[in-house]
Structures are given as C-alpha cells and as structure tokens.
Amino acid sequence: MKQGDLSLPAGCTLRSATSKDIWSIRLLVLGAKLDPTQIKWQQFWVIECDGQLVACGQLRNFSAAQELGSLVVLPAWRGRGLGTVLTQHLIDQATQPLYLECLGQRLAQFYRRFGFVQISFEELPLSMKRKFGLSQLGKRLIGVPVVFMEYRD
Numbered sequence: 830m831k832q833g834d835l836s837l838p839a840g841c842t843l844r845s846a847t848s849k850d851i852w853s854i855r856l857l858v859l860g861a862k863l864d865p866t867q868i869k870w871q872q873f874w875v876i877e878c879d880g881q882l883v884a885c886g887q888l889r890n891f892s893a894a895q896e897l898g899s900l901v902v903l904p905a906w907r908g909r910g911l912g913t914v915l916t917q918h919l920i921d922q923a924t925q926p927l928y929l930e931c932l933g934q935r936l937a938q939f940y941r942r943f944g945f946v947q948i949s950f951e952e953l954p955l956s957m958k959r960k961f962g963l964s965q966l967g968k969r970l971i972g973v974p975v976v977f978m979e980y981r982d
Contacts, residue, residue: 837876843918846873848887853882857901868899874918876911877903884911886919890929891956897929897980901906916943922979927980928957930964937976947976953977 837843846854851870858865867889876884888898897919902912920927920943929945931937937947950958950965957977958965967973 835910835917837911837914838878838909841862841876841878841883841911843876843914845873846870846875849938850875850882850885854885854899855881857885857903858899860903861901863899873899874915874922876915878906884915886915888919888922890925891960892954893925894925894954894956895925895927896957896960897923897927912939913942916940920944923980926954928953929978929980930961931976931978933974933977937978940978943980944982945980948979950977952979 831972844918848870849874851868854870854875855865855868855875858868869887869889872887873885874887874890876883883906884902889896889898896918900912900916900919902915929940931940950961953961961975961977964973964975968975
C-alpha cells in the first residue's frame with residue numbers, strides 16, 4: 830500500500846492520543862472485546878471525526894520488537910478506510926520488527942494487504958512469545974483461531 834493512496838473522510842483527523850482520550854480508547858477496546866489491560870494512551874494514535882473518537886490503535890514496545898495492537902474502528906464508521914489509514918500510519922511509525930495477533934482469517938487477510946505474513950508461534954521473538962503465550966495456549970487447548978503475523982515490507 831502506498832501512503833499517497835490513503836485519505837480520511839472529510840471532518841476526520843488522525844492524531845496521537847492525549848490523556849483526555851483514555852476513556853474513549855478504553856470504551857473502544859472493551860467494545861471490541863480486546864484486552865483492556867495493556868492500554869497506555871501514550872502509545873495510541875486515534876482518528877477523530879466531527880469531535881468523536883471513532884478509531885484507535887497502538888504500537889507497543891517490547892525487547893527488539895513492537896506490536897501493532899488494539900486496532901478498533903467503531904462499527905458505524907467501518908468501510909470508510911479508517912482502519913486502512915490507521916494501520917498504514919502505525920506501520921510507518923514502527924522502528925523495530927513489527928508483529929501482531931488477530932482472531933481469524935478475515936482479519937489476517939486485512940493485514941496481509943499491508944505486508945504482514947502469517948508465522949508460527951515458534952518464529953516469534955522471545956518478547957512476543959511472552960506476550961502472546963496465553964493466546965497460543967488457547968489456540969492449542971480449545972482451538973481459538975488466533976493468527977500470529979510479522980510485517981515484512
């Protein structure tokens with residue numbers, strides 16, 4: 830994907846999160862049934878449309894790696910390219926090897942468009958194995974459809 834191909838709808842802006850965004854971010858993450866325990870607003874980028882926070886995502890730092898995580902777009906705002914703009918922006922901000930975990934092949938297909946490839950748990954760096962270990966356990970024990978991915982440009 831090329832940065833020049835991406836644009837936000839009128840009235841929307843992409844910006845780094847501020848402390849005032851913490852409750853909106855938490856509501857987005859909880860509404861998407863994502864892990865709310867790893868929310869640090871300083872790591873988030875948000876999209877605000879007409880004064881409402883409608884999308885968020887974060888880059889989390891680990892030893893020798895980063896995670897693209899907590900990417901959420903409000904259902905009423907999906908299909909307008911917000912997730913695409915936010916994902917590409919987070920990729921562009923990354924300074925270390927970039928990883929993510931997602932549930933199911935539909936989301937994995939979304940991330941493949943950006944250059945992410947599916948990898949096995951064993952291929953993850955140690956810091957990511959620690960982070961994603963519980964997901965791997967769920968995958969092995971009860972078949973949770975988690976997919977581990979690495980960004981390769």
